[in-house]
Amino acid sequence: MTDGRYSFTTEFLPAVSAAFRAAQTHPELGWTDHLYPGSGFNLGREFPSEHALTAGKLSYPAASADSLAHYLTTAVPAALFANAMTGVASRHKALTLVPWSAADVVDTNPWPSHKTYRVGLAEDQGYDRVTIDPLAGVTSLEAAYRRAAAFGATGIDRTYLAWAILLANADAASTSAEPMESWVSHAGSVDLQTRCEAQARWRDLLSQIQIDTKLVPTVTVIDIITRANPFILPWAEEWLVAHGLHFLTFDRTDEQGYPIPQRVDVGWGQRPEYMHAESIDDKGYYSGTRLWFYDAESMPALPAILRDQEVANLVLQTTSLTATAAKSPEFTWCPVGASDSHVLVQEVATGRWRAVQLF
Numbered sequence: 001m002t003d004g005r006y007s008f009t010t011e012f013l014p015a016v017s018a019a020f021r022a023a024q025t026h027p028e029l030g031w032t033d034h035l036y037p038g039s040g041f042n043l044g045r046e047f048p049s050e051h052a053l054t055a056g057k058l059s060y061p062a063a064s065a066d067s068l069a070h071y072l073t074t075a076v077p078a079a080l081f082a083n084a085m086t087g088v089a090s091r092h093k094a095l096t097l098v099p100w101s102a103a104d105v106v107d108t109n110p111w112p113s114h115k116t117y118r119v120g121l122a123e124d125q126g127y128d129r130v131t132i133d134p135l136a137g138v139t140s141l142e143a144a145y146r147r148a149a150a151f152g153a154t155g156i157d158r159t160y161l162a163w164a165i166l167l168a169n170a171d172a173a174s175t176s177a178e179p180m181e182s183w184v185s186h187a188g189s190v191d192l193q194t195r196c197e198a199q200a201r202w203r204d205l206l207s208q209i210q211i212d213t214k215l216v217p218t219v220t221v222i223d224i225i226t227r228a229n230p231f232i233l234p235w236a237e238e239w240l241v242a243h244g245l246h247f248l249t250f251d252r253t254d255e256q257g258y259p260i261p262q263r264v265d266v267g268w269g270q271r272p273e274y275m276h277a278e279s280i281d282d283k284g285y286y287s288g289t290r291l292w293f294y295d296a297e298s299m300p301a302l303p304a305i306l307r308d309q310e311v312a313n314l315v316l317q318t319t320s321l322t323a324t325a326a327k328s329p330e331f332t333w334c335p336v337g338a339s340d341s342h343v344l345v346q347e348v349a350t351g352r353w354r355a356v357q358l359f
Contacts, residue, residue, distance in 0.1 A: 012068075015344050015353040040328025041092055041314060041321070043345065044358040053356055056328035058085065058345070060319040069334035069346060076335045083109055083340065084333065085321040088359045095313040097303055099296035102317045111291050119302060120238050120295035130292060131242040134235045134305045135179035138169045150304040151231045160227035163219050167202045174201070180239045183232055187225045199225075234298045 043055040060081050061069035073081070086109035089096045098106055100121055117130040134151070138144050144162035153161045168179040168186075175182070185198035202221045210216050294302050303315050303324040315322045331345040334353075341358045 011353045012344075015355040039312070039323070040326040041088065041094075041323045042359045043088065043331065044341075044356045047355040047357065053345075053354065054328045055323070055331050055345075056326035057320060057322045057330040058088070059330065059332050059348075061332050061334065069332050069344075072334055072336060075337070079108060080335060080340060081333055082318070084343070084358050085316055086111070087341070089314050089316050089321055091359050092314065095290045095292060095306070095311060096316050097292050097294055097306075097313050098316045100293050101296065103293055105316060105318055106291065106293075115290040116293070117290070118293045120234070120299045121293060125293075127293065129242045131239065132235065132302070132305075133178055133180045133239065134301075135165050135168045135183060135232070137309050138165050138179075141166055144169075147305070147308050148231075150308040151301050152304075153231055157227055157231070160219060160224050161231050163217075163224045164228035164232065167205055167221075167224070170205050171198075171201050180236060184236055184240070186221075187229055187232070187236070238299070 040054040040056040043053045043058060045051070046053045061067050061073055063070055082105045086105065090112050100123070116127050118125070118127040119130050119132060121129075135147070138147050141162060144166040145158065147165050148158045148161040151161060164183065165179070168182040171177070171182040172179045182198070186202060199221050202224075206217045206219075206221070296302075303313055306313050307324045313324050315324060330348040331354075332348060334344040334346060336342075336344050343356060343358060344353050345356050346353050
């Protein structure tokens, strides 16, 4: 069907009618839901079937000369979509990640929880810094390859990064340390003896593979560190900052009371908890709603890495809400005037229109 400028399927008008009827008979939804790793999020209740509708992504309609959805958005306030996305995200007992560049979305829609943190951001804004170890939780080479892919590594870089991740976890297990601590000892230590001892442990692990399996690893420790460092460096620096690394200076005087050069000691802050592991059950979801602001430029892989660590997460941006690594359909938002929460959504892959009461 067409009105001369905008074309739409025969499903459009019945969907509009269903949205208006639902707005009268079902004014609000009152429950919360879990977000499972790998699944989509609960977009809302579809009408007239009243079945839950699962989405992998909800997007603001792109500007297009023949986009009916985009045309209808011109009749509503621009903040309406941000309100809708924030509402859907905050109803999930899950982790919502917000790039700092999109922080205004949350500023205009206060988050209904005090569990708000930051990752990779110099700006304080009163939010505690959360500690991330992106290497943790890997015990096999196959899992290491998946984690390396989550970092964004491809080709031969993925190979070296996978070995770095696997060896860091194995070394950490044998020394009662953290995987990132193992990495920093290998790649970042300025003390030659410490670095040599750490690298010797990695070489011993490679030798153990050869002894136990009769297979010769195809990589060397030096090559692993060199090729993996560009991927891990931003995370290592964030790890050091989150652990409270600082210098302590002490004023000193000689026996006559004259000042002499200060003594400088290196200190650590209180050892932080790993916030993303707190209150997560064995199904990979939170017991409550949480929000993390993060630096998407220095840590673009954060959503994928958390997902690989079995932490389900949503990414809230100015024009979309996405369940990381979900296979569920993508929908486009379309307000029709029924109410702020009773809208139409169009499935991107099929073009099908549905009336939905947003979650």
